[in-house]
Amino acid sequence: MMRKTRATSAAGMIAVAAALTGCAGIPGGAEQEQDGPVTLTITTFGTMGFEGLYEEYEKSHPGITIEATNYDQGGEARDALFDAFESGAAPPDVVALEEGWLGQVMAVDDKFVDLRDYHIDSASWRWVPWKYEQGRAPSGRIIAAGTDIGPMGLCYRRDLFAEAGLPTDRKDVATYFEAEGGGWDRYFDVGREYRAATGNAWYDQPLYVWNAMVNQLDQGYYDIDGRLIVRENAELRAQWERLAQAQADGLSAGEAAWDWDGGKAFTDTSFATFMCPGWMLGVVKDQLRNAGGGPETGWDFADVFPGGAANWGGSFLGVPTASGHRDEAAELVLWLTKAEQQEKAFEVAGTFPSTEEMVTVYQKSQKGDPFFGDAPTAAILARRTDGVRSQYKGPLDSQIQDDAFGAALTAFDQGELTADEAWKRALADVDELAAGQG
Known part of the structure; x- marks a missing residue:
């Protein structure tokens, strides 16, 4: 079973990613739409605690609408993603990736944006080191930004x-x-x-x-x-x-x-x-x-x-190169994986954060x-x-x-x-x- 959610925000897009990357797009990817409102599609699975975050993001990013599809289990999300790759159908702009099948994704890492083009390497300190490195393909490209971990x-x-x-x-x-x-x-x-x-x-x-x-x-x-x-x-x-x-x-x-x-x-x-x-x-x-x-x-x-x-499980977010909104999708990925967003997701869904900051904070927590x-x-x-x-x-x-x-x-x-x-x-x-x- 899938659950879909859609929310609409005010018109007018703030184009920020091009300024962050210094380029209009990524070679080999889909042609990007540059003007007007943008709808970003995202697929997740299980209970990731993102629903409230989507609404928060839309409010702070006028012109962005997020259309989310959630699969009950990670295997369903994996199959849908690879079915899209094999059929040539358009994949979502953002996809949640599960640790257990990350290796399968790494085998086709060229189908995903290198998040270093969006300066994820300058923010690598966010994550516990092993989580950040799990997102690195054998080619050296960082194609997945960590969300939760499963201690x-x-x-x-x-x-x-x-x-x-x-x-x-x-x-x-x-x-x-x-x-x-x-x-x-x-x-x-x-x-x-x-x-x-x-x-x-x-x-x-x-x-x-x-x-x-x-x-x-x-x-x-x-x-x-x-x-x-x-x-x-x-x-x-x-x-x-x-x-x-x-x-x-x-x-x-x-x-x-x-x-x-x-x-x-x-x-x-x-x-x-x-x-x-x-x-x-x-x-x-x-x-x-x-x-x-x-x-x-x-x-x-x-x-x-x-x-x-x-550790059992834990997820990542990636951006397929076939997305027509790679810049906006990458910005959403990097926002969702910040410490403050991971904390909010944990409070809602129990998905434990993968950021060093929140691990340190929670070590001192006495909340029962x-x-x-x-x-x-x-x-x-x-x-x-x-x-x-x-x-x-x-x-x-x-x-x-x-x-x-x-x-x-x-x-x-x-x-x-x-x-x-x-x-x-x-x-x-x-x-x-x-x-x-x-």
């Missing part, structure tokens, strides 16, 4: 932990998970304690656990040279074996990803822990509301994560979130950015995660395949994706 903490149910005799205070929970060397082995061991005490599952399903495990590795599905290494990556296989044992021990609730029985699984005893990048906190709240739950349900948020620092036991979620997320590393994401990264390992893990979780059969199916699907790319 990860652990969501857990205080009431269910209490029933199992586990610590409930979030600081004690963090200490407990870091005992005996911490890491994923400790997380799964505590899960076995919990299951032995209650008979209930530990996490909702294995897809999100796997995604977090993969994102923590120095090299995931690709090496730093862009070579597909799924078969030979021993660390990847070792993580699979850990997860397979957890599955065999009954730690998964077998929930459907992005479903959770209409949110009921977040209010009953289906599972006690959940993988939570910053943006997922908003998903938990929505699911609780859907099921008639709220702060009383007992969810909390701890400053700890199995295996240490991790009632949905998570008044946990200082912003401060915890700011601290969880420490130690995050930028993993290289290759062109097929998102498809490998969703279509190969996602499908295999779902079949494994539902008892349709054994762990070895699921691994072999994932590898076969990876091979098929690679052959299709070639």
Whole structure:
């Protein structure tokens, strides 16, 4: 499903980008319209918190109208973008790009404006360094400006932990998970304690656990040279074996990803822990509301994560060269990614800012979130950015995660395949994706 919004502002365009760049356009791009009111089209996905910002931008930029299309999931936005590229149809003026498929975008970086032509390099200090560098193509061009990031903490149910005799205070929970060397082995061991005490599952399903495990590795599905290494990556296989044992021990609730029985699984005893990048906190709240739950349900948020620092997701904005309004589109991109706009988006949608300024500000925040036991979620997320590393994401990264390992893990979780059969199916699907790319 798509959601479209349109707002109209006063006539008369302020042409500023040409003065910023010192040129009328970019070679190889679409011919730009120079006079009159401008309508900028933008596609986003999920909940990015931009709606109020569009209205603010239109008010401060007379003559600019923003027409926005929002897809429910990033994969839909990716498919729409590449369908436009392949068909020759006009893409949006601004497109939101997801971290998981950024590598696919980098493979066609010539289809995007180099934001250095709009002096993004002189503002690189805005972003945490690894986020800024993720927007750089192998050619050196900066084609994506960072919006949010996804530092990860652990969501857990205080009431269910209490029933199992586990610590409930979030600081004690963090200490407990870091005992005996911490890491994923400790997380799964505590899960076995919990299951032995209650008979209930530990996490909702294995897809999100796997995604977090993969994102923590120095090299995931690709090496730093862009070579597909799924078969030979021993660390990847070792993580699979850990997860397979957890599955065999009954730690998964077998929930459907992005479903959770209409949110009921977040209010009953289906599972006690959940993988939570910053943006997922908003998903938990929505699911609780859907099921008639709220702060009383007992969810909390701890400053700890199995295996240490991790990042899941985060988005970028880019400008296709085929845009007829590249200058105006680039100006909008650079405005939306400023610290003050990222802060507003976070307050609305829970998308944690990628700017150094806001990370520093939120580290000192004491504001509690009632949905998570008044946990200082912003401060915890700011601290969880420490130690995050930028993993290289290759062109097929998102498809490998969703279509190969996602499908295999779902079949494994539902008892349709054994762990070895699921691994072999994932590898076969990876091979098929690679052959299709070639």
